[in-house]
Amino acid sequence: MKKYVLFLVILFPSFQIFGGSTLPVPVNLQKAYENGTRSMDGRPGPAYWQNHSDYKIEVRFEPATRTIDGHEKIVYYNESPDSLDRLVIRLYQDIFKKGNARDWAASPEDLHDGVKIRLLKIDGQEIVVDENPDVRRYGTNMRIRLQRKIAPKSSALLEVDWQLTISKKSNIRMGTYDSTSFHIAYWYPQIAVYDDLEGWDTFNYTGGQEFYNDFCNYDVKITVPKNFVVWATGRLQNVDEVLQKKFVKRYKKALSADEVIHVITEEDLQQGHITADNVWNTFIYKAQHVPDFAFSTSDHYLWDLTSAKVAENRERVLIGAAYKKESEDFYEVAEVAKKAILFFSNEMPAYPFPYPSLTVFNGSGGMEFPMMVNDGSARERSGMVHVTSHEIAHTYFPFMMGTNERKYAWMDEGWATMLPFEFQAREAKGYDPIRRTITRYLRIAGSEYDVPMIYPATIYGGQGRFSYRNASYNRPGIAYYLLEEYLGRERFLKAMHEYIERWKGKHPMPFDFFFTFNDVLKEDLSWFFKPWFFEFGYPDLALQKVDEDEDNLLLKVVKKGKLPVPVKLIILYQDSSKAYLERSMAVWKTHLKEIEISVKKEKPVLEIWLGDEHVPDLFEKDNKLKIEE
Structure with missing residues (x-):
């Protein structure tokens, strides 16, 4: 028993040092922290250098x-x-x-x-x-x-x-x-x-x-x-x-x-x-x-x-x-x-x-x-x-x-996809770049070609192949968009600007980005980073009716997929008017599999829809409820 306890004591700090919250740092990258060229808070280390x-x-x-x-x-x-x-x-x-x-x-x-x-x-x-x-x-x-x-x-x-x-x-x-x-x-x-x-x-x-x-x-x-x-x-x-x-x-x-x-x-x-x-x-x-x-x-x-x-x-x-x-x-x-x-x-x-x-x-x-x-x-x-x-x-x-696009193409192609979303929609009337990117992502989401972005781009094929295009452009572009929506513009830019100031003219790797955002925002975002960047999986929510009385509808939103996304409900009334309810994707940060939402019946409800064009959902057939009177 004593040996077992000692083993745990040794492992725990090792996980903290090289996990930086709960993100797994590959062994070949851990030496950067040991050598002092990178810091666990996302900054360049005191011994950082570049030629x-x-x-x-x-x-x-x-x-x-x-x-x-x-x-x-x-x-x-x-x-x-x-x-x-x-x-x-x-x-x-x-x-x-x-x-x-x-x-x-x-x-x-x-x-x-x-x-x-x-x-x-x-x-x-x-x-x-x-x-x-x-x-x-x-x-x-x-x-x-x-x-x-x-x-x-x-x-x-x-x-x-x-x-x-x-x-x-x-x-x-x-x-x-x-x-x-x-x-x-x-x-x-x-x-x-x-x-x-x-x-x-x-x-x-x-x-x-x-x-x-x-x-x-x-x-x-x-x-x-x-x-x-x-x-x-x-x-x-x-x-x-x-x-x-x-x-x-x-x-x-x-x-x-x-x-x-x-x-x-x-x-x-x-x-x-x-x-x-x-x-x-x-x-x-x-x-x-x-x-x-x-x-x-x-x-x-x-x-x-x-x-x-x-x-x-x-x-x-x-x-x-x-x-x-x-x-x-x-x-x-x-x-x-x-x-x-x-x-x-x-x-x-x-x-x-x-x-x-x-x-x-x-x-x-x-x-x-x-x-x-x-x-x-x-x-x-x-x-x-x-x-x-x-x-x-x-x-x-x-x-x-100065990111390494050869290994981590999502660190530039993903940003080049997401950063101009608002500009593109504003400048090209009728064009929806977010929906375009989501549509392309969902074509292979959850398939064997949907490779986690953290895998080096050199191992899953060249330009134009399913895995490369998805892991470099579409999936990270949507992930960055959802991150900005969750944080809000002000907090997002605060973290982004600090990331830029720390690493412009240098060579940041993925964990410098992850750890900088965690450090600046004083929040462990591993609940988001890990599924979206490290793991196989796809986004999929489902809508279920639980109960109903004269005043309220009790609904259940089930997280069937692994990737967290926001919850957006559209309530369509019988008079054709609509109401909207939203829950931040933070509802999934404690790894819940379902949440309940109460909808007030201010007037007769016809249907309730889950999601919208800017929320990726691989299987949408279970996203609509028709309310029987």
């Missing part, structure tokens, strides 16, 4: 052959307590290397032998890439065993010359949109993340999972032929050198304009003579403390610009759209993008837009990069509003917050 780099890149892009020739210098700063005996370099375009795995089909003509590394130097020493036992290329990674370790609090200088060809038909998040229009991303050799949780991030890029990058500084020179304009991450540094004077004047006017300025019009394109009169022009962009760099270019795109003031102590955000004249929905994109940025800055999450510029480029699909969005044209205005605001929301998650 970073400075990139200086010069690239020449030849549209006729879709060829990139690049040279870069990278200063990599090791802020970790570890001596690094290797580096991991990402070569994203090796996704098209023959024999490599990918989540989407690729056209045979886009397959190649991999990114060509023509020169690699580390601290001045040239590294032979081919047939070198110290260099191994696998998937989209290149691992380099170092002859001299990178000591803690020191740096290494890398020089890389490389060449690649942009895909012609297989536009996986980027690519060729006509013979002279391109969005170019995942394009430069990039040092992978080395963090306090996993060490080196060695997941291969297969097209499905997206970002996990360090916060870096970029100084990029992009050389393109005459009359090609370049839009990119950061701010254009040499507009006077690359554009004709009238376009420079319009560009500078837009820096302080509330209205949309048409920088390049259809008439301008017909006349030509857009850029400086050089055979080649070099556009210089700089960006500080951002997780990636992308650019777009075309010689026949229209260009709109406007700007917005998002905070008193900040310069205005420059907001633009670059698009082909046939894209009728894009004529409004710059204005919608501005409205979205103001909404995010002032209403939800009510935090100033963190970057100095944003450009929406008319490519295909919907894909986000720091200060750049790659969007296709939409058939309906609601589609344009939805995808524009969704991609801009990614500025906050994962770009400002």
Whole structure:
């Protein structure tokens, strides 16, 4: 008996330390708390660190052959307590290397032998890439065993010359949109993340999972032929050198304009003579403390610009759209993008837009990069509003917050789904994004494809597959929406703002989010987090009649499903009028399986309905009661 009691005493504090309320922290993440890089209250720990780099890149892009020739210098700063005996370099375009795995089909003509590394130097020493036992290329990674370790609090200088060809038909998040229009991303050799949780991030890029990058500084020179304009991450540094004077004047006017300025019009394109009169022009962009760099270019795109003031102590955000004249929905994109940025800055999450510029480029699909969005044209205005605001929301998650989207896509896609709900409904009349998301979620809720979000996204398939889409977008988007509804706007934003202040520019993991909300709100939300984020299950309530007298109806709401949702009743009277009763989903926090509700019979009742369009319920057949007189 004494041994049994001692065993319990040992286990109990262990559960408290690594459970943070009642949430189970995986063993591989517990070391972060032991090492002091994370705190159980959700804050970065006293020993928190992260690495970073400075990139200086010069690239020449030849549209006729879709060829990139690049040279870069990278200063990599090791802020970790570890001596690094290797580096991991990402070569994203090796996704098209023959024999490599990918989540989407690729056209045979886009397959190649991999990114060509023509020169690699580390601290001045040239590294032979081919047939070198110290260099191994696998998937989209290149691992380099170092002859001299990178000591803690020191740096290494890398020089890389490389060449690649942009895909012609297989536009996986980027690519060729006509013979002279391109969005170019995942394009430069990039040092992978080395963090306090996993060490080196060695997941291969297969097209499905997206970002996990360090916060870096970029100084990029992009050389393109005459009359090609370049839009990119950061701010254009040499507009006077690359554009004709009238376009420079319009560009500078837009820096302080509330209205949309048409920088390049259809008439301008017909006349030509857009850029400086050089055979080649070099556009210089700089960006500080951002997780990636992308650019777009075309010689026949229209260009709109406007700007917005998002905070008193900040310069205005420059907001633009670059698009082909046939894209009728894009004529409004710059204005919608501005409205979205103001909404995010002032209403939800009510935090100033963190970057100095944003450009929406008319490519295909919907894909986000720091200060750049790659969007296709939409058939309906609601589609344009939805995808524009969704991609801009990614500025906050994962770009400002630095989440690991490769493992926890719900930490950014879920927020990018939920944050613009109100804006989308307001801006696109008749469109209900909440109901749309619930409908998509319920299609697979409770099925074998409905995987808990806490499972790493790398294990349940790539973009477009049932599990990934549901666990990254729909289920978390609804979970965040229900959380905000339960907490109320004021308390929700209080916790959200503290989460942002603690972790912006860093690398939060799921438990940093969970524990921060618990800490700020002084409430253990595990009763909500655990079923929605950690467990299999689905939402399902049922309505039953218990008793009735002259004055009251006694009803029972049964929680058949595992996931908590609010209780909303609609009482339909015989005279066609309605009354509404609500109970917060907090009624389920003590794990009750049913609750009773008394409905006062102020006049004859015809029917009672349980739920509404914004409450997910997998089985609705038991949500209606007809009252017999």
